[in-house]
Amino acid sequence: MTKALVTGATRAPGRVIATTLAKGGWEVHALGRDRTVLEEMRGDHGIVPMAMDLTDRDYVRFVVEGMEPEVVVHAALRWPEEIGFLRLTEADIDMALEVNLSATLHVTRAVLPSMIARHRGAFLMVSPDYRVAGSAVERTVAAAVDGLARALDDELRGTGIMVHRLPLGKPPFHGLGLEAISLLAASGFHSNPIPVSSESIERQEHEHGT
Numbered sequence: 407m408t409k410a411l412v413t414g415a416t417r418a419p420g421r422v423i424a425t426t427l428a429k430g431g432w433e434v435h436a437l438g439r440d441r442t443v444l445e446e447m448r449g450d451h452g453i454v455p456m457a458m459d460l461t462d463r464d465y466v467r468f469v470v471e472g473m474e475p476e477v478v479v480h481a482a483l484r485w486p487e488e489i490g491f492l493r494l495t496e497a498d499i500d501m502a503l504e505v506n507l508s509a510t511l512h513v514t515r516a517v518l519p520s521m522i523a524r525h526r527g528a529f530l531m532v533s534p535d536y537r538v539a540g541s542a543v544e545r546t547v548a549a550a551v552d553g554l555a556r557a558l559d560d561e562l563r564g565t566g567i568m569v570h571r572l573p574l575g576k577p578p579f580h581g582l583g584l585e586a587i588s589l590l591a592a593s594g595f596h597s598n599p600i601p602v603s604s605e606s607i608e609r610q611e612h613e614h615g616t
Contacts, residue, residue: 407431407432407433408432408433408476408477408595409432409433409435409473409474409475409476409477410424410427410432410433410434410435410475410476410477410478410479411435411437411470411473411475411477411478411479411513411517412424412427412434412435412436412437412478412479412481413437413438413460413478413479413480413481413482413509413513414437414438414460414480414481414482414483414484414532415436415437415438415444415447415453415481416436416438416439416440416443416444416447417438417440417443417483418577418578418579419481419483419532419574419575419579419582420436420438420479420481420482420483420532421436421443421447422579422582422583423479423481423530423532423582423583423586424436424447424451424453424479425447425450425451425453425583426583426584426586426587427479427583427586427587428447428451428452428453429451430587432477433454434451434453434454435453435454435456435473435475436453436454436455436456437456437458437460437466437482438455438456438457438482439457439458439459440457441455441457444456444457456469460482460504460505460509460513461501461504461505461509463509463512466509466512466513466516467512467513467516470513470516470517471516471517471520474517474520475517476521476524476526476527476528476595477527477528477529477530477590477595478513478514478517478527478528478529478530479529479530479532479572479586480509480510480513480514480529480530480531480532480551481530481532482505482506482509482510483505483506483532483533483534483574484501484502484505484506485502485506485540485541485543485544486498486499486501486502486541486543489540489541490541491541491542491543494543498543499543502543502544502547503543503547506533506547506551507547507550507551510531510551510554511554514529514558518567521565521566521567522562522565522567524566525565525566525567526566526567526594527566527567527568528567528568528569528570528589528590528593528594528595529555529558529567529568529569529570530570530571530572530586530589530590531551531554531555531569531570531571531572532571532572532573532574533547533548533551533552533571533572533573533574534547534548534573534574535548535573535574535575536548536549536552538576551571552571555569555570555571556571568592568593568594570589570592570593572585572586572589
């Protein structure tokens, strides 16, 4: 059974992707802050809950290094409520960059050595579409994540590790789960034979889309 780590798993789109993978027979470890949602995901889908905040770098690194996932889905997206750039506080900017960009870098760096040793692995990096992002901070992160995905894919060519950027799209994120499965299949990771229909996925995404 393929092991996947999904960050930001207690909110859409991470929850949609995590539950879709679980329905497809994956061993899913869901990292998020909402313990209630994590327990629901465990009860409903057999997902392994990991309640923690991505900004706790030392603890997150300790946990993810030990689990050695074959696939990592970066879906932790947290934005300031304020959109106007001049109205953002320093804390708003720091939080957005820490959760949406720095955490992606640090988690990737933590799990990459074990993937390289196995000559097998994949990363999916979920981020807003640069063209439709709602704020300067979102557009900055979107461009940075796109650049990171491209640069890592180039650097890791020939190692058996694939890196993909997965555009976020708009709520309720219909089809995002299937897009994730399609990208992973292109990297050689296929779901186990537990049927996941597009109808059931769209219904699930509608339920958890906001």
